[in-house]
Amino acid sequence: MAKFVLLDARLFAPGADLSGASSKIELSSEIEDKETTNYLSAGWKEVIGGLGSAEISAEGQWEAGDPSKVDDASWSALGGIGPYTVCPTGSTVGALAYITSGMRADYNVGDAVGEVAPWTGTVKSSWPLVRGQIAHPPGLARTVTGTGTPVQLGVIPAGKRLYAALHVLSVAGTTPSITARIESGDATISTPTTRATFSAATAPGGQILRGDGTAVADTYYRVAWTITGTTPSFMFAVSLGIR
Incomplete structure (x- = not known):
């Protein structure tokens, strides 16, 4: 895949498509490093992989009043675990997708008077972050x-x-x-x-x-x-x- 500008990223929460209310989506994944340095490590720090984790953070424009809207979907999912799919370039069949089962960890709304009402939220993984495709x-x-x-x-x-x-x-x-x-x-x-x-x-x-x-x-x-x-x-x- 060549370099591209983010224009059509998609975010699917358990039962809602939050793409139209999102203006920023970030994925992160890491493996905890555990030190195993010993006298045969030749003077270099030695590590092995420990626990893995992944996180999805997103933000956008606040909407409410329907189960498909970000406020309704976020409140119903807060503290619960469910599936999340993120697509960086679209959601046609075969498009690149990142998949995880995660807990909706936080949800924030509000800003100063005169601003477009925003929202932010975070999902923390309960399963591995998987690189796959839209089927x-x-x-x-x-x-x-x-x-x-x-x-x-x-x-x-x-x-x-x-x-x-x-x-x-x-x-x-x-x-x-x-x-x-x-x-x-x-x-x-x-x-x-x-x-x-x-x-x-x-x-x-x-x-x-x-x-x-x-x-x-x-x-x-x-x-x-x-x-x-x-x-x-x-x-x-x-x-x-x-x-």
Whole structure:
């Protein structure tokens, strides 16, 4: 990817797309260094990696009055743990995405008179920060059972895991329900194998799943979904990654 100017970054909280209310999004990830210097370290400090951590910080323009707005979404998530997906260049299928499960640690609002009402907030990780891809874009309504476009993630070595985040952003219809799952296979996924299944969702919200560390030789993955209800309609985003 060539150098670029941040113009279309996306931020998905558990069940809300906060991109339109965000003007700054920052990701950080670090591994704690633990000193192991000894008499055979040849006079140099020696360290090994300890605990890892990641953080998402964001800020933007305050809005309220609907579950999709930043104030409503932030208050409902404060102190809770859920999935977060950040995309630095957009959210089309195959776009770069960073994924984690984190706790909404703080939320701040307000400024001086005459200023555009701002907000700031921080998410602190409970799972690793995973570099992956978007498997389903947020702006495409789904009304019937179907499958998404395969994305090439690569094989999952033993000890690594598949991570998948589902953000259900809007729901319409009578008794609507969607059950999403992650499938893998060849480039066309002609004979799919189900790798993870989310719980049925009937309202906006988020879920995140990860594999058990078993090696997987398949290199392509997609999201598939089963929709039921009367005139149902769902807007959702899905991100996938391996770590």
